[in-house]
Amino acid sequence: MKKTSKLQYFMIYTALFMAVAWSIYPILRVITISIRPGDNLLTESLSIIPEDWTFDNYIKLFTDHPFGTWIWNSILVTATVMLTGVTLASTAGYALSRFRFPGREASLFSLLVTQMFPATMLLLPLFIMLSSLHLINTYLGLIVIYSSTALPFCVWSMKGYYDTIPYSLEEAARIDGASRFMAFYKIILPLASPALVITALFSFMSAWTEYIVAAQVLWYEEMFTLPIGLKSFQANMTTEWGLYAAGAMIVSIPAIALFLFLTKYLIGGLTLGSVKG
Amino acid sequence: MIGNFRSRLSQNIKRSLTFLLLLGSLLGVEKTTLHLWHPMPAPSRAVLNDLVAEYESLHPEISVHLLYKENEEVRMAYMSATGFTEGGPDLLYGPSDFTGALVEMNIVKPLENFFSEEELSAFDPKGLTWYEGHLYQIGDELGNHxxxxxxxxxxxxxxxxxxxxxxxxxxxxxxxxxxxxxxxxxxxxxxxxxxxxxxxxxxxxxxxxxxxxxxxxxxxxxxxxxxxxxxxxxxxxxxxxxxxxxxxxxxxxxxxxxxxxxxxxxxxxxxxxxxxxxxxxxxxxxxxxxxxxxxxxxxPMIATKGYYMNPYLSGEREKQVVELMKFLTGADAQFQYASRLATIPTRLEVRERPQIAENPVIMTSIEQVSRGRAMPISPQMRAIWDAMRPAYQNVLGGSMTPEEGAAYQQEVAVQKVAELFEGQDIDKDAVNISAIVVYLAGLLLAIWALYKLFVAFILPLVRGIAGVLVQESRFGVLMVAPAALFIFGVVVYPFFYNLVISFSNMGLTTVNDWQIIGLSQYGKVLTDSQFYHFFLRTVIWTVVNVVLHVIFGVMLALLLNRPLPGKGIIRVLLILPWAVPSYITALTWRGMFNIDYGAVNIILNKFFGIEPISWLIDPTNAFIATIITNVWLGIPFMMIIALGGLQSIPQELYEAASIDGATAWQQFKKITLPLLKPVMIPAITLGIVWTFNNINVVWLVSNGGQPGDQTHILVSFVYRAAFNLYRYGYAAAFSFMIFLMLALFSVKFMQKNKATETAY
Missing domain, CATH: 3.40.190.10 (Periplasmic binding protein-like II)
Structure with missing residues (x-):
């Protein structure tokens, strides 16, 4: 391990401090709006906490709107998408990294291809399709669409990470009598934990903040996920900015919690040093 | 722990199932649920909720289900649901300027037969929207002035x-x-x-x-x-x-x-x-x-706000809907709105009630309406707005004189009106050779694609399961199949739908009877100079964004990839832009770019003494502003990917390099970069594709391409100039061009980077 000198520490912290300031300042503005009375988007000072701050908007969210239900719905949908994403991507990515089978190249490329069509143009046919499959007003329709949007990246990213793990590890396991699947499940999967974290985070985020598809699929307020609920505070010319900002902050909290929890495992993978690549 | 989670999950599934069943019983025999979609802002929504509650208590057999969507969204959603699947709500509430487009698309029911002449005479004529001889909307408010x-x-x-x-x-x-x-x-x-x-x-x-x-x-x-x-x-x-x-x-x-x-x-x-x-x-x-x-x-322009009826209703349900509509536009309902929100009722009798007639706000409002003019309800209005906006904003921005602006808006308006009705130019009875050719070509292409699909996925799957292939491959195929089926199950239909539409003349007046016209939509796209202009801009947008995402992302990841007190908290703070929904942070950035009060200018001025920059008025600056916002949004993602990738690099390699006397830069170039590549390349490739098609940030920060529709990238341009004017065929062809360019690029990019190869 290299030694980091005091000067280096100072420079690193300075750089990180600047990056943090840049990264959180706009979010602090959102918080400012959410604790201001009334619904003004603009603040004309740089101060973060306004003089007349209040939590009214946060209270209103839960008293005047079924915000609790929306949170629950979102968790249900998102957790399923995340689970689907992690399961399917970790297996598919593994196969694409380790095996040469007919259609491998084509699969890899067509995964990418699915991301290339402008999403705005897919909405109408997706709606027609879901409608004819009677999946309007069901979470199933939503979950299928979200999973399929998140999967291409997840598969690619898993595959890319598996590529960095030497074959010799599985070979050793196979020699010790493990089946193919066991070698994958017991040896490789734990090593790929950073990629699993990325996959989980990505699947989570693609479902957690999505509202365009959700707004087409869900027609009942009591079935809404958080983002469409949130969108109902935004109107053409009469947006309730305070509520909107407060809602956005609440939407962010579970995401932040998950990031906090998962990023620990981002570093958790065993070091490969024990096996010379 | 896992078992506990499982039982909780199954409990949750049970709970949601019960909920669905409950919903089913609500939809079932006992009650009829009528659906009403509306774009009412919160104050009017409150009145509507009260009215509906009152109606439901008067009619226990009816349950009225309300759904709020923003003005444009409610129009689009109604058009998709009613125009393309014969579904949608029973009633649509909205301003009278929806009328022309709804009538042209045949998705609204004439109402004159449901109301007696006496009933209609109780309304201010301005409150009833007639179009081409039929009554389509019953208003409950004169508004928007x-x-x-x-x-x-x-x-x-x-x-x-x-x-x-x-x-x-x-x-x-x-x-x-x-x-x-x-x-x-x-x-x-x-x-x-x-x-x-x-x-x-x-x-x-x-x-x-x-x-x-x-x-x-x-x-x-x-x-x-x-x-x-x-x-x-x-x-x-x-x-x-x-x-x-x-x-x-x-x-x-x-x-x-x-x-x-x-x-x-x-x-x-x-x-x-x-x-x-x-x-x-x-x-x-x-x-x-x-x-x-x-x-x-x-x-000022005045729009009647009121109710439209779904054309696919009949029998008992139709009667129930008409009754609901009569209640919601009735005198008592209008009185509620007027007394609580100072709106102008469409029923003359309500206007004369003392609480209304003596309200000073309503009095002034009525006077203003008497000086106003009705908003045109023909679909042409939409094209005219789209033509006026850039000309007017260019005049305000100083890039056109008022005279040039006036001439330009007329020219663009005439062109856009023509585009709105372009589908009608096709002679429907003539034998269309190119259509037959395209049909055949499309059919061949579809067969070819299906064959490829078969060879690539289904055949290996079948072979694998049948055990024709060696054990090794079967395992691989089985592991890929679920993900592949999932993804392609969702993507195939929309993809081919757009492909077919791109060869058709589908537009505002031809939604229901569109036909294949060949490649002419593609011809239009390729002969439009704006296509190339915005293509170049999109390339700049994509390159600048992705390069900055990757550079900053990798740099931060390198800084964080060492033992560092407080690392956990710094990491999460740096990820925040990804965790907070971008539809609010992008709008916050827009606020921060305000010339006088935006934080960006205040900071630039206080710390660097830079004069205020007009971020959102000047087209180039506005484009830079969208880029800054998107860079901010995209860094955390690349940082996380890079952090994950750095974990796969064995420390021993660095130690060995140090012993051999390699400098830090040499180590970075010879060890870090090559070993980071397999993890970064997929993220970069997809990052390019996503950025190329990222309409949201551009739309939110530049408020739909402002100033003067000059801040677009290809996807936002096609949305504004084609989809927005119902030019479905043209928009599909345009999108296919975007798709083809990206596909071509990706093939080259992946070949160059050998992204499908493994590192070891």
Missing amino acids: LALVYNKRLFAEVGLDRPPESLQELIEFGKKLTIDKDGDGVVDQYGLVWNFTEPFFFMPFYASYGGWVMDEDQNPTLNNDAAVNAFKFVRDMRDVHGIIPIECDYDIADSKFNTGAAGMLINGAWSWAKYMESPHVDFGLAVLPINDETGLFPA
Whole structure:
């Protein structure tokens, strides 16, 4: 391990401090709006906490709107998408990294291809399709669409990470009598934990903040996920900015919690040093 | 732990199933659920909820289900649901300008047979929307008209005790009310604010110089002296008289007036209730004052707001819907709206009730409506708005003279109106050779694609399962198959749907009887010079964004990839831009780019002494602003990927390199970069594709391509110029061109980077 000198520490912290300031300042503005009375988007000072701050908007969210239900719905949908994403991507990515089978190249490329069509143009046919499959007003329709949007990246990213793990590890396991699947499940999967974290985070985020598809699929307020609920505070010319900002902050909290929890495992993978690549 | 989670999960699944069953029983035998979609803002929504509750208690067999969507979204959602699947809500509430498009698409029911003549005569004729001889909308409110709102307290402070009575006076009063309180050279209180860059908010002035948007035959009439003079008038208010802010969109105007930082505001009927309650505003309402040069009053546009009926209703349900509609547009309902929100009822009898007739706000409002003009309900209006916006904003931005602006908006309007009806040009009875060729080509392509699909996925799967292949491959195929089926199950239909549509003439008037016309939509795309202009811009947008995402992302990851006290918290703070929904942070960034009050300019000025930059008015700066926002949004993702990738690099490699005397830079170049590559390449490739098609950030930060539709990338341009004008065929062809370019690029990019190869 290299030694980091005091000067280096100072420079690193300075750089990180600047990056943090840049990264959180706009979010602090959102918080400012959410604790201001009334619904003004603009603040004309740089101060973060306004003089007349209040939590009214946060209270209103839960008293005047079924915000609790929306949170629950979102968790249900998102957790399923995340689970689907992690399961399917970790297996598919593994196969694409380790095996040469007919259609491998084509699969890899067509995964990418699915991301290339402008999403705005897919909405109408997706709606027609879901409608004819009677999946309007069901979470199933939503979950299928979200999973399929998140999967291409997840598969690619898993595959890319598996590529960095030497074959010799599985070979050793196979020699010790493990089946193919066991070698994958017991040896490789734990090593790929950073990629699993990325996959989980990505699947989570693609479902957690999505509202365009959700707004087409869900027609009942009591079935809404958080983002469409949130969108109902935004109107053409009469947006309730305070509520909107407060809602956005609440939407962010579970995401932040998950990031906090998962990023620990981002570093958790065993070091490969024990096996010379 | 896992078992516990499982049982909780199954509990949750049970709970949601019960919920669905409950929902099913609600939909079932006992009650009829009627669906109503509406774009009512929160205050009107409250009244509607009360009315519906009352109706349900009067009719226990009926349950009315309300769904709110924003104005444009409710229109689009209704069109998809009713126009393309014969579903949708029973009733649609909205402004009268929906009418033309709904009628052209055949998705609204004529209503004249459901109402007796006597019933209809109770309405102000302006409250009933007729189009081509049929009645399509029953209004419950005359609304959307702009009027002059003023703050009596600020007026009193400068010795004024009445609203201005002419435009000359408006400017005089405005000057008195424009004050730099602390003498720092920045105006703290403006005389007048309003969303003046939007054509709808410009219309009253155009009318006060004798202009109007179209003639009796719905042809645009935008190139005349009235337009030139009105352009000059608004521009002079800003540049010569200095009574309006340089930059002012709806939210800025609203916020300034509501916090007592502006003396006067021009805003619509929907907004007034809010100002009456503001502690900073002593509310006053006046009609827009007369134009002394012409002797004409400014005429705001008036839209009737009311109910449209789904055309696929029949029998008992239809009767129930009509009854509901009669209740919601009835005298008592209208009285509720008027007394609670000061709206103008469409029923004359309600207007005469003392509580309404004596309400000063409604009195002024009615006077303003009498000077206004009805918003045209033909679909051409949409094309005209889209033509006026860029011309007007270019004049305000200084890149066109008023005369050039007037000529330009007329030219674009004529072109866009033609585009709106382009599908009709096709001779339907003629034998269409190119159509047959395209049909065949499409069929062949579909067969080829299906064959490829078969060879690539299904055949290996079948073989694998049958055990024809060696054990090894079967395992691989089995592991890929679920993900592949999932993804392609969702993507295949929309993809081919768009492919077919791109060869068709589907548009506003041909939604129901579109036909294949061959490659002409592609021809139109490729001969449009704007396509190339925005293509170049999109390439710049993509390259700059992705390069900065990767550089900053990898740099931060490298800094964080070492033992560092406080690392966990720093990491999470750096990820925040990804965790907070971008539809709010992008809007916050827009606020931060405001010329006078935005944090960006204040910081640049305080710390670096840089003069205020007009971020959102100048097209180049606006484009830079969208890039800055998107860079901010995208860094955390790349950082996380890089952090994950760095974990796969064994420390021993660095140690060995150090012993061999390699410098830090050499280590980075020879060890870090090559080993990071397999993890980064997929993220970069997809990052490029996503950025290329990222409509959201551009749309939110530049408010739909402003100024003057110059801040677009390809996807936002096609949305604005084609999809928005119902040119489905053209939009599909355009999107396919985008798709083909990306596909071609990706093939090259992946070959070059050997992204499908493994590192070991």
